[in-house]
Amino acid sequence: MATPTTPLWEVFIRSRNGLAHKHCGSLHACDATMALQAARDIFTRRGEGLSIWVVPSNAITASDPSEKGMMFEPAESKIYRHPTFYEIPEEVGHM
Amino acid sequence: MYTQALNASESDERQVEDAVRNAAFQARIDDEERIEPNDWMPAGYRKTLTRQISQHAHSEIVGMLPEGNWITRAPSLRRKAALLAKVQDECGHGLYLYAAAETLGTSREELVDAMLAGKAKYSSIFNYPTLTWADIGTIGWLVDGAAIMNQIPLCRCSYGPYARAMIRVCKEESFHQRQGFEIMLTLCRGSEEQKAMAQDALERWWWPVLMMFGPPDKVSQHGDVSTKWKIKRFSNDELRQKFVDATVPQAKFLGLTIPDPALRQDADGHWRYSEIDWDEFKQVLAGNGPCNRDRMAARRKAHDEGAWVREAAAAFAEKRKPRHAAQAAE
Numbered sequence: 001m002a003t004p005t006t007p008l009w010e011v012f013i014r015s016r017n018g019l020a021h022k023h024c025g026s027l028h029a030c031d032a033t034m035a036l037q038a039a040r041d042i043f044t045r046r047g048e049g050l051s052i053w054v055v056p057s058n059a060i061t062a063s064d065p066s067e068k069g070m071m072f073e074p075a076e077s078k079i080y081r082h083p084t085f086y087e088i089p090e091e092v093g094h095m
Numbered sequence: 096m097y098t099q100a101l102n103a104s105e106s107d108e109r110q111v112e113d114a115v116r117n118a119a120f121q122a123r124i125d126d127e128e129r130i131e132p133n134d135w136m137p138a139g140y141r142k143t144l145t146r147q148i149s150q151h152a153h154s155e156i157v158g159m160l161p162e163g164n165w166i167t168r169a170p171s172l173r174r175k176a177a178l179l180a181k182v183q184d185e186c187g188h189g190l191y192l193y194a195a196a197e198t199l200g201t202s203r204e205e206l207v208d209a210m211l212a213g214k215a216k217y218s219s220i221f222n223y224p225t226l227t228w229a230d231i232g233t234i235g236w237l238v239d240g241a242a243i244m245n246q247i248p249l250c251r252c253s254y255g256p257y258a259r260a261m262i263r264v265c266k267e268e269s270f271h272q273r274q275g276f277e278i279m280l281t282l283c284r285g286s287e288e289q290k291a292m293a294q295d296a297l298e299r300w301w302w303p304v305l306m307m308f309g310p311p312d313k314v315s316q317h318g319d320v321s322t323k324w325k326i327k328r329f330s331n332d333e334l335r336q337k338f339v340d341a342t343v344p345q346a347k348f349l350g351l352t353i354p355d356p357a358l359r360q361d362a363d364g365h366w367r368y369s370e371i372d373w374d375e376f377k378q379v380l381a382g383n384g385p386c387n388r389d390r391m392a393a394r395r396k397a398h399d400e401g402a403w404v405r406e407a408a409a410a411f412a413e414k415r416k417p418r419h420a421a422q423a424a425e
Contacts (some may be wrong), residue, residue, distance in 0.1 A: 006409070010258050025260075026194045028203055030412035032419075046267075047181075059117050065133045 008057040009035040011042075013049035021053050029054075113137070124325050129255040132198035140324055141199050146215075147326065148196035155189035157390050161225040162234060163418050170228060176233065177274050184271065188264045195256040200331050212393055219376060220307050222384030229282055229289075229296035235275015236305045237297075237342065244338045245308065248328035257326075276345065283291045283349045288419035290350070297346065298354040305368065306376045308335040339366045 006028040012021035024043050029035035035054040035093065063071055079085050088095050108338050116135055131138055154324065166182065169175035193203050209215040220238055225231060246268065249261040282293040309315060309331040321327040329337075343366045346353050357369045378384065 005204055006405070011123075025191060025263075027190065030408040031383075031415065034408060034412075041183075042190055045183070045187065060131070065131065066135070 005054055009039075009054045010060060011035075011056070012053040012058050013038045013039075013043055014051040015049055018048060021051065024048075024056060119322075124253050124323075125239060127325075129254075130253050131255045131259065137151075140254075140326075143321060143324070144326060145196055145199045145201055146259065148192055148199075148257055148260075149209070149322075150205070150207045150216050150218075151199070151224050152189045152192035152196060154221065155192060155214055156210075157217045157221045157394060158238075159189075160183045160390055160393050161221055161386075162231060164225050165228060165231050169231075172326060174278070181235070181271050181274060184267050188267070190256075191260040191263055195260040196255075198256045209400070211391075211398055213382070213391060216380065217390075218380040219384065220303055221390060222379050222386045223303050224298070224386050226299075229279070229292040230300070232275050232278030232282060232293065233300045234297040234347070235271050235273075236279050237275075237300055238307070239268055239271040240342065241273060241304050241307045241338050243272060244341070246335050248334075251328060253325040262323070278287050279349055279351075285352065285374050286343065293349070294351050301354050302371060303376070303379075305335060305339070305371055306331075306373075307378075308338070310373065310376070311371075336365060339368055340364070358402070 007030055008026055009032075010026050011024055012023050014021045014068065026039050027035065027040050027042055034056060036052060036075050037053055044052070075081075111135070117137055120130075120135065120137060120140075123146060130140075162178060162185070166175060166178055169178050196206055197203055206215070210217065231385070243265065246261050246265050250258055250265060252258045252261065279293055282289040306362050312330045312332045315331055322330075343353065343358070343360075355369050356364060360366050382388075
């Protein structure tokens, strides 16, 4: 008998106040409440977090790795977007 | 049947295309780039990793059984709390690893079903019994010690999700080894009977632990291609040697004797050990170890008896769906 699949969730944890939530893994759960409880048990057994987000994995839209070039290459050629592109005489000091 | 010719030419084209992709893939690996789930990868890479990561996950889950055996009989509340936390960690490790394996395209349910059907393997070590409390100390000290030796290089594995899971696992595993060594140290500093119990456990676990690293390099089936793909960074024999070199002084500190009369240190500093009984290893892998049937029966029982929980959770989520949808719409 084929077992029905349980939905997949992505887990994000804020490790300290002031930091952003960071992706730390995924888990299976039937609903959001159980996903939160499972995330607590799986990812924060040693005080790793102060806040958890769980997001249904199928709600995430991801960029296609095979289109990496088209997506990100244009940024690479624009070195004038970086502060080091501009020359400031040393006597001006830190800027 | 009318499109056979078409299929043939398509497959030729695909082979040419795959050769190009394979070369690009290997170049990324050689460049120490990490491979991520949606990247193109050769079918063999996917298959090898699915097999390896799922076996690793099954091992963590089955590994809870020999230790779980002693939770209710731990000699003190301190030991009991630590053992409970350790077994809970093993479960967590299994879950990280299943999640990593799933990113390769096989569902959790399929992976678990393959194990329950006896089609997927788990580490041979968990088919040995835990007869005394000293076995719990020995498992932490040696089994987890061997696992750490094996897992540290996996933190640099070419497959991103596996490497990341291993980093989490390794962080937690160090507590396991230390709690095991502490149990051994306490026994060795205790009464004659306690020390004898520790020695007996070491004698029973030593050889099975050395087998954990897998067949010797000269016969290992998966070594070459895994090394090429940087799934594996060290060979079975290299890791085994590292483990022996690290463990011999620890046994000496405990005042225990490793059950290998021929064990000796060479001029190069490495400890040489006797030939391992690979027939025993094969027998255990083939299902004929002391506890294989027990472990499988326990896993199947837990899975079957938990079925109602999974069904109830799914039914409850289904029932609440309209309410959640209504709340979201507000």
